[in-house]
Structures are given as C-alpha cells and as structure tokens.
Amino acid sequence: MIDPKELKYSRDDEWVRYDGDAVYIGITDYAQSELGDLVFVNLPEVDDEVIAGEALGDVESVKAVADIISPVSGVVLEVNEELLDDAALINNDPYGAWFVKVGDVSDEVELLTADEYDAYRG
Amino acid sequence: MKLIFEKSIPGRGQDIFPACDVPEKLPKKDMLRKAKVNLPEISENEMGRHYTALAKRAHGVNDGFYPLGSCTMKHNPRINEKMANLPGFAKLHPLQPAHTVQGANELITELEEFLCEITGMDGVTFSPAAGAHGEFTGLLLIKAYHHDRGEAERNEILVPDAAHGTNPASATMAGYKSVTIKSNENGTVDLDDLKAHLGPKTAGLMLTNPNTVGLFDPNIMEITRLVHEAGGLCYYDGANLNAVIGIVRPADIGFDVIHMNLHKTFSTPHGGGGPGSGPCAYKDFLAPFAPGLTCKDGKEYKRAEKSIGNMTGFYGNFLVNVKAYTYLLTIGKDVATLAQNAVLNANYMQEKLKDIYPIAFDTTCMHEFVIGLDPIYRKTHVSALDVAKALLDYGIHPPTIYFPLIVHEALMIEPTETETKETLDEAIQAFREIYDKIFSAPESVQQAPQTTPVLRLDDTKAAREPHLRYKFD
Numbered sequence: 240m241i242d243p244k245e246l247k248y249s250r251d252d253e254w255v256r257y258d259g260d261a262v263y264i265g266i267t268d269y270a271q272s273e274l275g276d277l278v279f280v281n282l283p284e285v286d287d288e289v290i291a292g293e294a295l296g297d298v299e300s301v302k303a304v305a306d307i308i309s310p311v312s313g314v315v316l317e318v319n320e321e322l323l324d325d326a327a328l329i330n331n332d333p334y335g336a337w338f339v340k341v342g343d344v345s346d347e348v349e350l351l352t353a354d355e356y357d358a359y360r361g
Numbered sequence: 362m363k364l365i366f367e368k369s370i371p372g373r374g375q376d377i378f379p380a381c382d383v384p385e386k387l388p389k390k391d392m393l394r395k396a397k398v399n400l401p402e403i404s405e406n407e408m409g410r411h412y413t414a415l416a417k418r419a420h421g422v423n424d425g426f427y428p429l430g431s432c433t434m435k436h437n438p439r440i441n442e443k444m445a446n447l448p449g450f451a452k453l454h455p456l457q458p459a460h461t462v463q464g465a466n467e468l469i470t471e472l473e474e475f476l477c478e479i480t481g482m483d484g485v486t487f488s489p490a491a492g493a494h495g496e497f498t499g500l501l502l503i504k505a506y507h508h509d510r511g512e513a514e515r516n517e518i519l520v521p522d523a524a525h526g527t528n529p530a531s532a533t534m535a536g537y538k539s540v541t542i543k544s545n546e547n548g549t550v551d552l553d554d555l556k557a558h559l560g561p562k563t564a565g566l567m568l569t570n571p572n573t574v575g576l577f578d579p580n581i582m583e584i585t586r587l588v589h590e591a592g593g594l595c596y597y598d599g600a601n602l603n604a605v606i607g608i609v610r611p612a613d614i615g616f617d618v619i620h621m622n623l624h625k626t627f628s629t630p631h632g633g634g635g636p637g638s639g640p641c642a643y644k645d646f647l648a649p650f651a652p653g654l655t656c657k658d659g660k661e662y663k664r665a666e667k668s669i670g671n672m673t674g675f676y677g678n679f680l681v682n683v684k685a686y687t688y689l690l691t692i693g694k695d696v697a698t699l700a701q702n703a704v705l706n707a708n709y710m711q712e713k714l715k716d717i718y719p720i721a722f723d724t725t726c727m728h729e730f731v732i733g734l735d736p737i738y739r740k741t742h743v744s745a746l747d748v749a750k751a752l753l754d755y756g757i758h759p760p761t762i763y764f765p766l767i768v769h770e771a772l773m774i775e776p777t778e779t780e781t782k783e784t785l786d787e788a789i790q791a792f793r794e795i796y797d798k799i800f801s802a803p804e805s806v807q808q809a810p811q812t813t814p815v816l817r818l819d820d821t822k823a824a825r826e827p828h829l830r831y832k833f834d
Contacts (some may be wrong), residue, residue, distance in 0.1 A: 278821060278824035301765035301820040302746070302762070327821075
C-alpha cells in the first residue's frame with residue numbers, strides 16, 4: 240500500500256511519488272471525490288514529453304472532464320494502461336492508481352507535503 | 362417495456378406501401394443485398410402503440426416546463442410546421458434546376474437578409490447542419506482568411522473557461538490549438554489573462570456573450586479590440602443569442618463571424634437529436650471563403666472563389682430554415698421583445714430563489730442564471746444531480762447541471778420567454794419545496810425521482826458499459 244504521507248502534491252490535485260530519478264503521477268483522493276465516478280481516462284504515450292503546469296491527459300466522470308496537469312516536465316516512460324480499461328480503479332485507490340511514470344525530470348511545479356496539501360484542501 | 366425488435370414476429374407486416382404502378386426494374390444482381398436486412402416486422406396498429414407508449418414515457422416541451430440552460434427550449438409555434446410541410450418546400454429535390462425552385466430561393470435569400478439585419482453581418486451560409494457544425498464552419502473561415510494572408514502560423518484559438526464545450530472541440534477539429542482564458546471573479550473574461558495569451562500565434566477568440574453564467578461581458582468592446590490588434594478574428598458563439606436578439610448586434614460589438622442555432626433562437630423543434638440548422642454569418646472580407654453553392658441571382662448555383670468546400674450538400678437542413686423564416690415573419694418587428702421577455706423571466710426566477718439558493722454570480726442576469734449548490738452540498742450531501750432528479754417528480758424537466766465548469770454543483774436555468782408567470786411560479790414553488798426537503802428529509806431528495814417510468818439510472822454503468830444497439834442473435 241502507498242502511504243499518502245510519503246507523496247508530494249500539486250495545487251492542481253495531482254500527487255507525485257519519487258522512484259529513483261523517475262516519478263509516478265496520479266490524482267488525489269480529493270480530486271477523485273470531487274469528480275465522482277470516473278468513466279474514461281486519456282493518457283499520453285510512452286516517449287511523449289510532458290511539461291510542468293500543462294495538461295498531460297484528462298479524466299472524465301459522469302459530470303465533468305478535467306485536465307490532468309503535469310506536476311513535472313520530462314518524458315513519459317510508462318503508462319498505466321489498466322486505467323484505460325477500468326477508470327474506476329482511480330476512484331477505488333487514488334494513490335495506487337498511477338497514471339504515468341515520467342523520467343528525465345527537468346522541472347517541477349511548486350509541490351506541497353501531505354500536511355501542507357491537507358491544509359490547502361482541508 | 363419491450364424493444365421494437367423484441368416485438369417483431371417474422372412474416373407480420375403492414376400495407377403502408379401502395380401497389381407498384383410502374384414496371385418493376387431491379388438493380389443489377391451484384392448490387393442486390395445478399396442477406397435480408399434486419400427490420401422489425403410488426404403491424405401498423407402495434408407500431409403505433411409502441412411509439413405512443415415511448416412518447417408517454419418521455420418529457421418534452423409539450424409536457425411541461427423545460428428550463429434547460431444554454432438550450433433555449435422555447436415554444437415552437439405550430440405554424441412553422443405547417444409552412445415546412447407545404448409541398449412546394451417539402452417535396453423539392455436538391456438537384457432541381459434553379460428556375461424550378463424560385464420560391465425556395467427567394468425564402469433563403471430573404472432569410473439571409475433577416476439574419477444579416479439581426480447580426481449586423483454581411484452574408485450568411487446555410488450550409489452548416491447544426492450549432493457545433495456552424496462553429497466548425499466559422500473556424501474554417503477564420504483559418505482560410507489567415508492562410509490566404511500568408512499568416513498560417515496563427516494556430517491558436519482562445520476560448521474562455523466558461524465556454525460551451527463545443528468551442529474547444531470545434532477549434533481542435535479545425536486543427537487549432539485551443540487556449541483557455543480564465544474568468545475573473547465576476548464570471549466574465551479576465552482581461553489580464555486575455556492579454557497574456559494574445560500574440561502572433563492568435564488566430565481568433567471564441568466567445569459566447571452573454572456567457573454560460575448568463576452575464577453580458579461589460580468589457581466586450583475592449584476584448585474584441587485587443588483580439589483585432591493582435592491580428593486575430595472574433596467568433597461569436599450564437600447559442601445565447603436569445604438573450605440579446607434585436608437589442609445587440611454581434612457585428613456592432615466587434616465580432617467578425619457568428620453561428621446561430623436556428624433550432625434554438627428561431628423556434629424550430631430540437632432536443633431529440635435534430636434536425637438542427639446552424640447558419641454561419643460573416644463580414645464581407647470572409648465572403649470569398651464561404652462554403653457550398655448558392656444561387657444569388659436566381660439563375661445558377663455558384664461557388665465562392667476561395668471556398669472552403671462543402672459543409673453539407675446545398676442549404677443544410679432546408680426545412681428547418683423554412684421554420685425559422687416563418688417564425689421571423691410571425692414575430693415581425695417585435696424581435697427585441699423575445700430577448701426582453703427571456704431576460705425578464707430569468708431574472709424573475711432568480712429573484713424569487715436567491716434568498717435560499719446560492720446564485721453563482723449574484724447580479725442582474727441575462728436569459729439564464731446559475732445556482733452554485735456547493736455550499737448546500739457540503740452541508741447536506743444533497744447534490745445538484747439530486748435536485749435535478751427531484752424536479753422530475755414535479756413534472757419539470759431538469760435544468761442543465763454541472764455546467765458551466767467554473768461553478769461547482771451548477772444548476773443552469775433558462776426559462777425562455779414563452780413561459781407564463783403562472784408556470785414560473787409553479788417552478789419556483791417546486792424549487793422551494795425541494796429546498797425545504799434538502800434539510801428536513803435529505804434522503805427523499807437523494808432518492809428522487811419516485812413517480813417517473815424509471816427511477817434513478819446508473820449513469821456510471823451507462824458510460825462504462827454502453828449498449829448502443831440491438832444485438833441480433
């Protein structure tokens with residue numbers, strides 16, 4: 240299990256998990272509960288470049304579509320294809336359901352600790 | 362209820378086709394179907410009952426109040442249908458020579474003049490089949506204009522975050538990058554954010570005015586001036602034209618091209634998937650790029666010199682244009698009263714609800730207003746969806762919900778000008794009773810509706826596992 244306390248957070252409600260030089264990116268429990276039941280996910284492809292502060296994909300719920308704002312700049316190493324088939328995984332386990340793994344990280348938005356994020360969204 | 366295919370009995374049929382009175386001539390053998398086509402086989406009597414049963418389970422403008430925001434579900438005068446059914450219009454073939462369709466040609470020419478008068482534009486193409494198709498057409502005109510001037514590097518369309526979802530979608534379809542412009546705390550375009558995104562890559566701006574929170578942008582003259590100074594064009598999304606028709610002409614506030622939803626503002630039935638009509642009006646300098654064939658002189662069909670091509674064949678859904686023309690002739694010179702009464706009705710409802718429901722931007726609205734239920738949702742866990750479902754038990758079609766995206770738990774209400782004060786009062790009463798229930802019996806709202814043919818549907822399952830067609834064995 241992932242401990243949400245170990246993660247870093249963006250103000251756009253994405254989380255970042257460091258794994259050596261690479262990072263995993265997902266959306267927070269707050270984001271999934273605001274969006275409601277998710278039905279579709281659009282993700283970039285391996286080798287695509289992502290830019291900190293810009294959309295890397297989007298998630299669609301029964302009530303809205305929201306951009307996933309990349310918290311880092313880098314190159315996509317892996318994509319969690321399971322989510323494309325079953326977006327409910329994000330609702331069920333937002334901190335386990337990573338969207339992409341990004342390497343060659345060159346930049347990141349200002350990231351908050353878990354306590355800071357809780358205070359920001361609390 | 363059984364589907365029509367489930368009611369089908371092999372060999373059962375009906376005698377709706379008269380006997381053939383011309384020599385039978387079959388197509389060549391290799392052009393014939395190899396297998397029988399799967400059509401339901403059912404008697405005329407059973408078929409009539411099937412569709413009547415379906416109609417009874419549905420809710421349309423003829424059944425009750427239908428305040429669907431940004432959709433203008435106004436009354437459609439029946440005379441429109443009568444005129445569209447005249448054989449001289451209904452039985453035309455699009456390939457008839459021009460000299461045999463002079464009446465239709467006169468109608469389309471006059472309708473173009475009316476729409477030019479209403480929008481302040483110089484020309485209209487009736488090619489687009491509906492609203493989003495009109496947006497797409499307008500953007501292709503903008504694109505053709507920039508390319509013709511050798512400025513193909515302009516590849517960005519600015520779209521406010523309050524825009525209809527079709528705007529960024531149309532921009533993307535047209536090959537543009539859609540750039541989001543923020544709204545300010547008043548719910549209108551943030552001028553600083555607009556300025557920050559304008560530049561040599563700007564192809565244009567798409568704006569709905571009044572916007573989707575029902576507010577007329579007070580900075581509109583400056584917005585269109587700034588876009589023009591940056592070399593871009595201004596596109597007016599006419600979805601909300603009902604709020605200003607006859608009062609404000611989009612061309613006078615700096616717009617270069619606009620689409621109109623004849624099926625909304627000009628009272629032709631819609632909401633069941635069509636048919637729509639989304640003519641696109643433009644200023645003179647865009648005329649060389651106009652799509653389709655037109656017959657301005659009544660003699661021959663011609664194409665504009667640098668035309669973007671065909672959006673549809675001919676004049677789009679021509680009979681919808683006949684209905685819009687009939688509507689304008691019926692209204693006569695009182696076009697401005699449409700907007701005045703639409704705005705009056707929306708403000709009346711807003712005033713009568715704002716003491717209990719949080720209004721997203723609490724100011725005089727235009728033709729629609731938006732409730733932001735978020736503070737109530739936080740306290741009670743009764744959502745905008747629950748309130749919408751509860752309205753069904755009052756015989757009211759729910760308003761648009763969860764749109765615009767800039768308002769959390771949004772309910773977007775557009776009463777339209779064709780509703781009486783009595784209907785509005787009944788709806789206000791329903792909203793107020795639901796509000797009381799939110800606090801006294803929240804679970805009754807969360808479990809609504811209770812009186813409809815089907816109860817709460819599983820939206821999530823429908824989206825995740827859609828069954829879109831009947832599967833034959």
